[in-house]
Amino acid sequence: MLQFDLLTTDPTSHARRGTLTLNHGVVQTPIFMPVGTYGTVKGVMPQSLHDMGAQIILGNTFHLWMRPGQEVMQSFGGLHGFEKWDKPILTDSGGFQVWSLGAMRKITEEGVHFASPVNGDKLFMSPEVSMQIQTTLNSDIVMQLDECTPYETKGHLTTEREARQSMEMSLRWAQRSKDEFARLENPNALFGIVQGGMFENLRAESLERLVAMDFPGYAVGGVSVGEPKDEMLRIMAHTPHRLPAHKPRYLMGVGTPEDLVEGVAQGVDMFDCVMPTRNARNGTLFTRFGDLKIRNARHKTDHQPLDTTCSCHACAGSAGVPWSEGGRGGFSRAYLHHLDRCGEMLGPMLTTIHNLHYYLNLMREVREALDAGQFAQFRAQFKADRARGV
Incomplete structure (x- = not known):
């Protein structure tokens, strides 16, 4: 089941506001989806995800196939029952x-024939196998098996010929994925993935042929695979808004807060x-006023929270009142610096909560700006705030 309702569009860009109804709930778009590779968002309790406003999370088909395997997943009725998450899930x-x-x-x-990175067993992944695993996982959104076109191939930039071969195979795999998904009578939604490397003509052709297959939703893949930022932005400006307006659009694996706001402006609904989780574990925190490196010595005696305007548990405590509004319930930069220096696990747990809250709150503010017809003003203020610095 999938129903996408387009609520409003921004006259100054391709940005749009919508609702996405899936088997396990309704998702407000644009939305950021936290990544839960092994059936968990690293270091975050499911209740914390609910509290910070997560509406849909990801699971990783490959890793869950390796461990714990389909038999275990089947016994729990899928990934929702296994990880105790009652909202929508997307699996790659x-x-x-x-x-x-x-x-x-x-x-x-x-x-694809490959050796298991877990125990070395010889394994085989095909479009059909991917659909079978994802059906067992019972994810609300299933992704077709595609070949991710690299930016570089064997030491040279991927040529248009190489990108075309990869793109065309992904299209054939898209049809096979669709056929197997239908054979399995999977009640969820299958997305096609636009490929084509850094070649706009190939992106346009991939898009056109996928649209002819009539998927319930579409993703743009093959970005953030080593290409320079300006190349990624060029493809992001070219492709998403050309996808069908009445279906959801998903930009895979992207990215920084600036990338998200720019992606929204180009018509993306899902990110x-x-x-946010990886950087949190490595001591880099996102704030309204730029990025903060908690390992820097200047934070050793700082009584401020990470972000004085943030209402997450790390910054504002259980009361959720930011410093900027008079709250004093959160943890100081000095304390988080101390936890990081000592290798205490509470440190990355709190910083992960903060970074995810920042991303989810950013998307909430984007939705509110679109609802109010003020996305252009929001976009300009966002850029000014982030450029100001912590």
Whole structure:
């Protein structure tokens, strides 16, 4: 089941506001989706995800296939029952993880042969196998198996010919994914993935042929795979707004707060990225006024929270009142600096909560700006605030 309702559009850009109804609930768009690779968003309790406003999270088909495996997932009725999450879940196809194995895998027309990174077993992933695993996971949004077109191939920039071969195979895999999804009578929604590397003509062709297959939703893949930022922004400006207006649009694996706001302006409805959780574990925090490196010595005696305007548990405590509004319930930069220096696990737990809250709150503010017809003003203020610095 999938129903997408377009509520409003921004006259100054391609930005739009909508609701996405799935089998496990309604998602307000534009939305950021926290990444839960192994059936958990690292270091975050499910209740904390609810509290910070997470509406939909990701699971990783490849890794959940490796461990705990389909049999265990089947016994729990899917990923929702296994990880105790009652809202929507999107699962990727496993294609990116297989692609990332490099020399450990061999891609053919039939699928991908590879050695398990867990125990070395010889395994095979095909569009059909991916659909079977994702059906077992019972994810609300299923992604077709595609080949992620690299920015570089064997030491040289991927040529248009190489990108076309990859794109056309992904299109054939899209049809096979769709056929198997239908055979399995999966009651959820399957998304097609636009590929084509950094070539706009290939992106346009991939898009046109996927639209002819009539997927319930579409994703733009093959970005943030090593290309320069200006190349990623060029594809982001070219492709999303050309997808059908009455269906949801998902930009895979992107990115910084600036990327999200720019992606919204280009017509994207859904985002995911490991950046907020990974950066949190490495001591880089996102704030309204720029990025903060908690490991810097200047924070050793700082009594301020990470972001004086933030209402997350790390910054404002359980009362949720930011410093800027008189609250004093959160943790100081000095304390978080101390936890990081000592290697205490509470440190990355609190910083992960903060970064995810920041991303989810950013998307909430984007939605409110679109509802009020003030996205252009919001976009300008966002850029000015982030440029100001912490």
